[in-house]
Structure formats: C-alpha cells, structure tokens
Amino acid sequence: MASAPAHEIITVPAPGQPGRDELKQQCYDVRIDVFHHEQGFPLDTEIDEYDEEATHILLRLVPSHKPIGTIRCVKMKDYYKLTRLAVLKDYRKYRFGRALVQSLHDYVKADARASGLAGSGSVNVVAHSQIPVKEFYGKFGYVPEGEEFDEDGAPHQKMVARLSLSD
Numbered sequence: 001m002a003s004a005p006a007h008e009i010i011t012v013p014a015p016g017q018p019g020r021d022e023l024k025q026q027c028y029d030v031r032i033d034v035f036h037h038e039q040g041f042p043l044d045t046e047i048d049e050y051d052e053e054a055t056h057i058l059l060r061l062v063p064s065h066k067p068i069g070t071i072r073c074v075k076m077k078d079y080y081k082l083t084r085l086a087v088l089k090d091y092r093k094y095r096f097g098r099a100l101v102q103s104l105h106d107y108v109k110a111d112a113r114a115s116g117l118a119g120s121g122s123v124n125v126v127a128h129s130q131i132p133v134k135e136f137y138g139k140f141g142y143v144p145e146g147e148e149f150d151e152d153g154a155p156h157q158k159m160v161a162r163l164s165l166s167d
Helices: 020-038 089-094 096-114 131-138
Strands: 007-011 055-061 067-075 080-087 122-130 143-151 154-164
Touching (some): 007 096, 020 080, 055 096, 067 096, 080 096, 096 122, 131 154
C-alpha cells in the first residue's frame, strides 16, 4: 500500500460555534460526491434532520485543506449512530475509512464518559451498513442484527458495536 498523503482529522465545531457551517459544508461536499454522484443515491436524501445537531468529523489533506473524507455521529437516547461514512474514491486505498471510524469511536467514548453514560462500562454504536461493506464494519467489532432492509433504494444491514469505556 502506498503511503498516505499528509492529512488531518478534525471534529467540526458544535452547533453555534465559529467555523461550523464552513466545515460542515465540506463534509456535505464529500458526501454528495460519494453518495449522490458516485453511488447514485437521491440528492434530496443526503442532508437530513440529524445534520444540524450531529457531530461531523472531517478528514482533509494538509496543507491544502482539501476535504476527502467524513463521518457523522448522531447521539440517540440510548446509543450513538455512525452514519454517512464517505471517502473520495481516489483516496480509499489509504484506508482513511478506518481512521474515520476510529476517530468516531474515540469521540463516542469521550462523549459517553462526559455525559455520565460510563456507568454501564460500555456504549453501543449502531450503523446501517451497505451490504458490500459489512465486513469492513466487522473489523471494528460490529455484528449484524436483524434482517437486511432497504434504505434509500439499496440493501442495508443494521450493525452494532459495543465499545468498552474502561480503556
């Protein structure tokens, strides 16, 4: 594998914080390139009701700050939801998807501890995986739950990971 280009992974500022809108738009741009232009999902489903309050994580090249990957975390009542993982096609060979999932997991653990959810010793993260990438999520401890289902016209599988909060 070729060595990865210089990059940084940043957490987009929280709602109301300076810089959020610009960085969130960069996340949207990557998602639209991957999910709409490349994979053919409808554009009108890409931005949804979770985007405004969600935590967005952005991977970009340095020093250019070109956005090339993103992942989104939605905090639900009893769990966190990993959504909208996207890496531009030309950069997938560098395993940036793995780095983004790990960044989301690190964020979830820190947030769960800060929110007082650490009492149970673990926290669940749910992902709706496209069928061709189920094995990718399996490498992070995600296990399938339930039957496959249609989401936005493509088959998906609910996958759940239980992250330990003790480490």
